[in-house]
Amino acid sequence: MLRRIGVKSLDDLYSDVPVEFIHKGEYDLPEAKSEEEVRAWFKDFASRNTELTVFAGAGAYDHYTPSVIPYITSRSEFLTAYTPYQCEISQGTLRYIFEWQSMICRLTGLDVANASMYDGPTAAAEAMRMCVACTRKRNTVVASSALLPNVLDTLRTYARYSGINLVETWEVQEAVAEGTLDLAGVIVPSIDKYGFIESHLGLAGLVHEMGGLLVEYCDPSALAVVKTPAEWGADIAVGDGQSLGIPLCYGGPYVGFMACRNEWMRKLPGRIVGQTADAEGRRAFVLTLQAREQHIRREKATSNICSNESLMALWCTVYLSLMGPEGMRRLNGICYSNAHYLHDQLLATGKFRDPFEGREFLKEFALQPLCDVRKLQQALLEAGFFGALETEEGYVTFCVTERRTREEIDSLVKVVKEAAL
Amino acid sequence: MKYYDKLIFELSRKGRTAFSLPECNTELPASTLWRATPLNLPEVSEPDVVRHYTNLSQMNFGVDTGFYPLGSCTMKYNPKINEEIVSQFNSLHPLQPEETVKGVKAVYDFMDKALAEITGMKHFTFLPCAGAHGELTGLMLMREYHFSRGDMARTKVIVPDSAHGTNPASAAVCGLDIVVVKSKENGLVDVEDLKPLLGPDIAGIMMTNPNTLGLFERDIKEIAELVHECGGLLYYDGANMNPLLGVVRPGDMGFDIMHLNLHKTFSTPHGGGGPGSGPVGVAEKLVPFLNIPKVSGFHGNFGIILRACAYILALGRENVKMAGPLATLSANYIKESLKDCYRLPIAAVCKHEFVFDGLAEPNGVSTLDVAKRLLDYGFHAPTIYFPLLFHQAIMIEPTETESLETLDAFIEVMRAIAREAAEDPELLHSAPHNTPIGRPDETMAARQPVLKY
Amino acid sequence: MSKVIEGLLYSESHEWVKVEDGVAVIGVSDYAQAEMGDITYVDLPSEGDEVTAGEEFGALESVKASSELYSPVSGEVVAVNEELEAAPERVNEDAYGAWIIKVRMSDESELEALMDATAYSAIAK
Numbered sequence: 001m002l003r004r005i006g007v008k009s010l011d012d013l014y015s016d017v018p019v020e021f022i023h024k025g026e027y028d029l030p031e032a033k034s035e036e037e038v039r040a041w042f043k044d045f046a047s048r049n050t051e052l053t054v055f056a057g058a059g060a061y062d063h064y065t066p067s068v069i070p071y072i073t074s075r076s077e078f079l080t081a082y083t084p085y086q087c088e089i090s091q092g093t094l095r096y097i098f099e100w101q102s103m104i105c106r107l108t109g110l111d112v113a114n115a116s117m118y119d120g121p122t123a124a125a126e127a128m129r130m131c132v133a134c135t136r137k138r139n140t141v142v143a144s145s146a147l148l149p150n151v152l153d154t155l156r157t158y159a160r161y162s163g164i165n166l167v168e169t170w171e172v173q174e175a176v177a178e179g180t181l182d183l184a185g186v187i188v189p190s191i192d193k194y195g196f197i198e199s200h201l202g203l204a205g206l207v208h209e210m211g212g213l214l215v216e217y218c219d220p221s222a223l224a225v226v227k228t229p230a231e232w233g234a235d236i237a238v239g240d241g242q243s244l245g246i247p248l249c250y251g252g253p254y255v256g257f258m259a260c261r262n263e264w265m266r267k268l269p270g271r272i273v274g275q276t277a278d279a280e281g282r283r284a285f286v287l288t289l290q291a292r293e294q295h296i297r298r299e300k301a302t303s304n305i306c307s308n309e310s311l312m313a314l315w316c317t318v319y320l321s322l323m324g325p326e327g328m329r330r331l332n333g334i335c336y337s338n339a340h341y342l343h344d345q346l347l348a349t350g351k352f353r354d355p356f357e358g359r360e361f362l363k364e365f366a367l368q369p370l371c372d373v374r375k376l377q378q379a380l381l382e383a384g385f386f387g388a389l390e391t392e393e394g395y396v397t398f399c400v401t402e403r404r405t406r407e408e409i410d411s412l413v414k415v416v417k418e419a420a421l
Numbered sequence: 422m423k424y425y426d427k428l429i430f431e432l433s434r435k436g437r438t439a440f441s442l443p444e445c446n447t448e449l450p451a452s453t454l455w456r457a458t459p460l461n462l463p464e465v466s467e468p469d470v471v472r473h474y475t476n477l478s479q480m481n482f483g484v485d486t487g488f489y490p491l492g493s494c495t496m497k498y499n500p501k502i503n504e505e506i507v508s509q510f511n512s513l514h515p516l517q518p519e520e521t522v523k524g525v526k527a528v529y530d531f532m533d534k535a536l537a538e539i540t541g542m543k544h545f546t547f548l549p550c551a552g553a554h555g556e557l558t559g560l561m562l563m564r565e566y567h568f569s570r571g572d573m574a575r576t577k578v579i580v581p582d583s584a585h586g587t588n589p590a591s592a593a594v595c596g597l598d599i600v601v602v603k604s605k606e607n608g609l610v611d612v613e614d615l616k617p618l619l620g621p622d623i624a625g626i627m628m629t630n631p632n633t634l635g636l637f638e639r640d641i642k643e644i645a646e647l648v649h650e651c652g653g654l655l656y657y658d659g660a661n662m663n664p665l666l667g668v669v670r671p672g673d674m675g676f677d678i679m680h681l682n683l684h685k686t687f688s689t690p691h692g693g694g695g696p697g698s699g700p701v702g703v704a705e706k707l708v709p710f711l712n713i714p715k716v717s718g719f720h721g722n723f724g725i726i727l728r729a730c731a732y733i734l735a736l737g738r739e740n741v742k743m744a745g746p747l748a749t750l751s752a753n754y755i756k757e758s759l760k761d762c763y764r765l766p767i768a769a770v771c772k773h774e775f776v777f778d779g780l781a782e783p784n785g786v787s788t789l790d791v792a793k794r795l796l797d798y799g800f801h802a803p804t805i806y807f808p809l810l811f812h813q814a815i816m817i818e819p820t821e822t823e824s825l826e827t828l829d830a831f832i833e834v835m836r837a838i839a840r841e842a843a844e845d846p847e848l849l850h851s852a853p854h855n856t857p858i859g860r861p862d863e864t865m866a867a868r869q870p871v872l873k874y
Numbered sequence: 875m876s877k878v879i880e881g882l883l884y885s886e887s888h889e890w891v892k893v894e895d896g897v898a899v900i901g902v903s904d905y906a907q908a909e910m911g912d913i914t915y916v917d918l919p920s921e922g923d924e925v926t927a928g929e930e931f932g933a934l935e936s937v938k939a940s941s942e943l944y945s946p947v948s949g950e951v952v953a954v955n956e957e958l959e960a961a962p963e964r965v966n967e968d969a970y971g972a973w974i975i976k977v978r979m980s981d982e983s984e985l986e987a988l989m990d991a992t993a994y995s996a997i998a999k
Contacts, residue, residue: 001825005753005770010746013753013770014668016637021669028538032737035502041734042506042727048524051512059718060515066441068471076485077478080499083694086802088793088856089422092481093693096474099429102873106461112872115694118550121718129594136920153715161561161596197454224460225449231457240718249507250525251515251719252550253696265870266915271694276866279851283426284861288870291915291935294553294590295807299599300933300940304590307551307684311692314474321429321470325460327440333447360454377518386517402442806938863937867914868962 053408055342055380055387057195057364057399059120059148060251061243063221063331064403066322069245073315083271083307087286093310094285097273100313103320107223108237109230110259114270116308117256120217120240121154124187126269126303127215127238127258128155131185132164133267133302134213134235138184140165144172146192147217149392155187176206183212190218190226190239194397195339195364196356197226204233213264219243220257220316222362224328229259236260245319246312255312266292269303334402335363338409342400343367345413351376351421352396366395371421379419385412424857425476430874432473433463439470480857482801484691488827490755492774492804492816493585493633495663495685495748502735503688503728510727515719525723528730532700535733539741540662541672542679542702546711547721552660555680555699556591556627558716562678562703563625563654564595565710575624575653581610583633583808588658597624604810608634608767612643619647625654629661630674633808633816634767635752635774645675654678654707659699662686663820664749664773667742677704687729698725747821748773751828755817758832762839766811773820779813786842788813790849794841797855798834876905876998879970883985884994885946890970891988898947898977898985902934904969905998911936913965916958916974917943923951925977927984932974934965947984949977 007013014022033041054062073079077092084090084097097115104113117123128141143155145168152168159166164184169175172188186207191197200216207214215236216229221243229237242254260268266289274288294301323331343365346352352367369376369388373396376388388396400409449455465473482489489496513522533545549555560578567575578597580588582604589599600623603614609632626648630638638644645655657671657679663686665671671679683689684697691697698721703711736744749772756765756775763777779788792802792815804816819828841848853859878884883891888906892899907913915935925931925945932943953976958964964972979985989997 001750001754004757005750006757007753007770010750013746013749013772014637016639016770017669018639018642021641021673023668023670023673026738027667027741029535029736029738029741030734032739033734035735038502038506038731038734042509042731045524045527046509048527049510049513050517050521052514052517052521054512054514056514056516058516062512062514064441066439068439068467072471072474072478074504075475075478077481077483078693079504079690080483080485081481081693082484082489082491082494082496082691082801086482086792086796087861088853088858089480089482089796089801090693091857092477092479095428095477095480097693098872098874102430103462105873109458112870118554118695119718122550122554122716150715150718154718157561157715158594161564162594163596199454201453223456225456227454227456228458247508247511248514249511250513250517250522250723252717252722253724254718255696265872266917272870272872274866275871276862278859278861280859282424282858284858286861286863286866288863288866288872289915290937291867291940293586295586296938296940297590298586299589299593300942301586301590301593304553304557304587304594305551306553306587307691307695307697309550309692309696310694311690312696314693317429318470318474321463321465321473322439322467323462324438324440324464325462326438326464327442328460328462330440330442330445333445333449334442336449337445337447360450360452381518381521386514386521389516864912864914867935867937868912 052386053384055385055398055400055412056389058389058397059150060248061399062248062401062403063243063245065245065247066319068322069315069318072318073311078311078314084287087284091285094273096314096317097310098275098285100317101273103317104257104259107220108259109228110237111262112265112268113257113259114268114272116310116313117258117270118309119254119256120238121151123238123256123258124151124217125154125158127236128158128164128185128187129162130236130267130269130302131213131215134264135184135211138182140167140181141184142167142169142172142175142186144188145170147189148193151217173203173206176210179210183210185213185215187215187217190216191222194366194395195361196359197361200232222332225332235264241312241316244316246315253309253312255309255316267302270305270308331402332362335400338400338404339363339365342398342409346416349417351416363401364397364399366391366397369396375421379415383415422480422857425480427473428874429463429465429473432465432469435464437464437466439465439467487799487801488823488831489801490803490817490819490831491801492818493660495818495820497688497820498822499688499690500732500735503731506731507724507727528727532726532730536681536700536702540679540702541670543705544708544711545700545702547700547726548717549680549699549701550717550722551695551697552680552682552699553587553591554716555701556587556658557594558701558714559656559678559680560591560595560597561714562707562710563656565713566654566707567624574622577622578624579618579626581628583810584627584629585633585660588627608636609638609640610644612640615644615647619651621652623651623653625656627656627658629658631661631664631772634776635771636767636769637772641674660685664745666744668745672704677707683725683729688732689725689728696722696725698722744821751819751821751823755819755828755832759835762836774816774818776811777815778811780839780842782843784842784846786846786849788815790852791838793860794838794849794852795834796853800831800834876908878991878995878998880991882991883988885944885988887944889944889946891946896979897952898979899973900946900975900977901973902965902969903998907966907969910934910939910941913962916962916965918954919951919975921951921954925949925951946988947977947979949980952976952978
């Protein structure tokens with residue numbers, strides 16, 4: 001090979017690199033490990049973690065993963081494939097993304113969805129930017145303080161550098177009705193950060209009157225039973241597909257989704273798969289509307305996104321296919337039942353107060369602790385439970401999914417009852 | 422590959438189920454907060470689902486199927502041991518207290534040290550989920566550095582004309598204006614064109630080295646000095662890190678901020694378009710700002726970081742020094758073997774990739790035709806029509822994990838296609854012939870978008 | 875050779891202008907549509923928007939490319955060709971018939987900087 005190239009050694013291939021840049025000596029890395037050694041290494045690291053019975057949510061939910069899914073997503077043809085630019089040999093990827101887009105539209109009630117974003121919080125940030133792009137000269141986006149803290153953090157980060165005027169408030173309708181803002185958009189949660197389902201009656205009409213777009217941040221699993229963004233009159237819906245059976249895995253990879261009304265289609269960021277035909281009339285799928293994207297529009301693109309979370313979109317698509325409408329309904333029913341049972345049992349211990357009486361919730365809720373939160377969390381940890389996340393305002397939240405058994409819930413309640421808090 | 426034309430919705434039959442949940446008689450109480458529109462998801466059985474997605478997968482090409490000479494994508498083999506070690510971390514909630522995730526912290530610490538050692542940077546943030554996300558984060562850090570010194574005037578970033586589209590797009594998302602610096606005839610950044618662009622309004626320069634033509638920017642020392650002198654910072658786009666793996670460290674070349682693509686250089690699988698991971702490393706002076714940008718919800722794509730960690734452990738101190746050179750060897754071998762039948766605009770020693778500008782004797786055959794014909798022979802096409810500097814660009818990057826037999830087979834096929842271009846160009850215009858579908862009507866797809874079932 | 879029509883004025887960025895009563899009717903030349911290939915979308919401004927001579931007012935998109943449209947004159951957009959939303963291919967079919975925007979000019983002297991058909995023919999080969 002060297003002869004064909006016309007050089008004497010591998011070093012000659014780097015002769016155009018200034019000599020002082022060539023790294024001399026060894027890299028301070030461990031010696032190469034065999035497979036068995038790699039296995040042992042990770043087993044050791046995993047042993048230093050504590051697996052807990054999860055009673056927390058806050059953006060990452062412990063739903064069950066159907067056994068089928070990893071067998072499909074680990075198929076090499078899906079796992080080791082590149083972005084489907086050469087569509088003739090990527091119909092597998094393109095078709096499951098088309099199915100994902102379709103399912104996201106059905107969950108949200110909206111018209112168009114993209115091929116995925118990195119996660120829910122970044123999808124929200126992209127929606128914030130999209131509002132500004134769609135309303136051209138306007139630059140203010142109102143975000144509800146009831147959004148999850150990590151969503152707000154990401155919105156703040158993206159707004160900071162792009163100069164978008166991000167206004168955070170608990171009183172969204174009031175802020176919009178004032179009429180003084182050059183309103184590009186409003187971002188509200190479908191379910192607030194404590195787990196309570198929000199009503200957005202009248203909001204869409206008001207936002208549109210003021211010239212802005214309405215964005216809803218949602219939990220796609222809950223959308224099976226909760227009023228959809230389309231039903232509330234929203235223009236854009238975003239959220240994280242993690243609740244569709246993706247393992248917690250300490251925070252990633254998850255998957256963001258983004259859907260919008262037809263009229264905003266051309267400003268939707270990210271990849272989009274469309275249906276067409278080949279010369280023989282065979283149904284074919286391709287990446288389309290690419291002129292929105294960075295490789296064509298460069299600095300004028302709606303977004304800089306390139307790689308997204310394609311394989312996780314496959315994960316969710318398979319999940320929704322397995323669950324079907326009946327499975328999703330039943331799953332939410334079980335969550336509802338479990339969460340309300342825990343809620344009532346915790347109140348009965350006398351160590352909590354319920355300032356949210358009357359608010360409806362599905363799987364997550366907040367209570368006012370009448371005990372020492374630190375001690376509560378510690379007692380739970382020692383018993384192998386992770387829950388009672390403390391919010392900024394001093395409440396504690398619990399999340400109970402369909403994975404939690406009656407025994408586990410009773411066990412947690414027992415710990416709370418018996419601990420000196 | 423067999424043409425399988427069903428979508429999951431078409432397999433739906435009323436009443437079929439595939440979920441596994443206990444009975445539940447809970448009726449949600451009446452409320453205006455519930456969904457009124459029926460939820461229309463497919464009703465299928467488990468075998469239906471498995472067969473459907475298995476058949477879909479058989480219309481897909483992956484690295485495990487065959488060779489992917491995609492320039493700038495580094496489609497190296499994805500080791501399976503990387504996959505095996507992930508699931509033991511699956512049940513950890515991202516908000517669990519530190520004392521319960523000491524093993525996770527140890528992985529992040531190891532990766533921070535290892536990547537710092539490999540790149541010459543001081544510390545990394547692992548929040549970005551992809552390369553473009555890393556670019557954005559890196560530019561945010563660049564701005565934070567200037568803000569901290571009260572310098573609000575630096576609103577422009579310099580980008581070479583050969584840059585990947587994500588560079589200017591990321592700059593725009595970060596609120597920066599682009600200033601383009603031209604490349605010379607030899608494909609390298611024109612330092613003389615750079616000089617007048619430098620000033621107090623420049624936040625920094627984004628560079629890829631080797632650049633998108635696969636050429637090492639040998640003036641990098643001078644460029645670094647000039648940019649630093651005017652008060653700007655240097656950003657390294659790590660998409661082309663592979664040939665430098667084990668040979669050169671961006672930190673040693675004067676770069677202040679950089680991102681890595683774990684799904685390129687560090688062998689994590691591409692997944693059909695993600696998930697990836699784009700950790701961003703910085704030099705000492707930027708470390709205080711590293712945790713300011715919150716660009717994703719939790720701690721980055723930990724599952725991907727785990728896979729890259731396994732790769733680094735398996736590669737080890739001994740083998741990391743071979744990765745870059747073998748990638749470079751493979752690229753130059755293909756270049757030299759095909760330069761008689763494909764136009765080689767820049768005849769220099771390349772690094773991990775190089776660019777042809779179409780056929781030497783096109784006979785009306787375009788780069789697109791060549792790419793589509795390659796699919797018939799069981800290869801994925803190289804990157805085409807990028808970089809924009811050459812109108813019939815074919816960018817080839819073999820990586821270090823391909824055998825000599827594979828490289829020779831690819832060379833033979835490329836020669837055969839060049840012959841076909843001379844003898845039977847129509848065959849190429851109408852390619853591919855051996856794939857589940859032929860060339861699609863992309864104009865119709867864009868003019869009359871059908872984006873859901 | 876692309877088609878160039880007498881009586882119209884042309885910009886260096888391949889837009890054409892027809893003046894009707896203080897209003898500039900603007901489109902792209904035959905050369906521009908041929909360069910773009912099949913146009914899949916026209917990104918239009920809104921009625922009432924202000925445009926400035928030499929600055930972008932919209933874009934043409936094809937499958938693999940996007941090309942900015944630059945206004946040859948300054949003024950207020952008084953009409954936008956909405957037919958192009960559903961049928962962008964009209965620009966390919968009849969570049970001189972498929973006008974894109976109409977602008978009430980704020981400074982007619984800007985027309986003097988544009989080329990006539992003969993001068994434009996020299997660059998639109």
